[in-house]
Amino acid sequence: MARRREDQPRTKPERVDAVIATYLRTSGLAGRVAQAAVIRDWARLVGPQVAAVTEPLRISANGTLFVAVASNPWMAELSLMERQLLTAINRERGRTPVKKIRWEARR
Secondary structure: OOOOOOOOOOOOOOOOOHHHHHHHHOOHHHHHHHHHHHHHHHHHHHHHHHHHHHHEEOOOOOOOOEEEOOOOOHHHHHHHHHHHHHHHHOOOOOOOOOOOEEEEEOO
């Protein structure tokens, strides 16, 4: 650990969350972190019926959300609902929008 020199002024400690928020903002990662919150909020955004048969996996930098689906019939149904789901997901302000959902068979 680096030691403070006697001629250096003491600085006030900063909160860790503030330091991380500043780093994310200055590095350009804040938008991606906010976009990834879709995975955490999935059940609330799409509702319990869709959440019961799906699992969000990851989101790419270009805005594609990859979601595992329980069965092929559900995959077909959700593909037809994609526009509605994107509207629900992107309704929240302050995050980079999801542009596409890529449905994958659950393994």
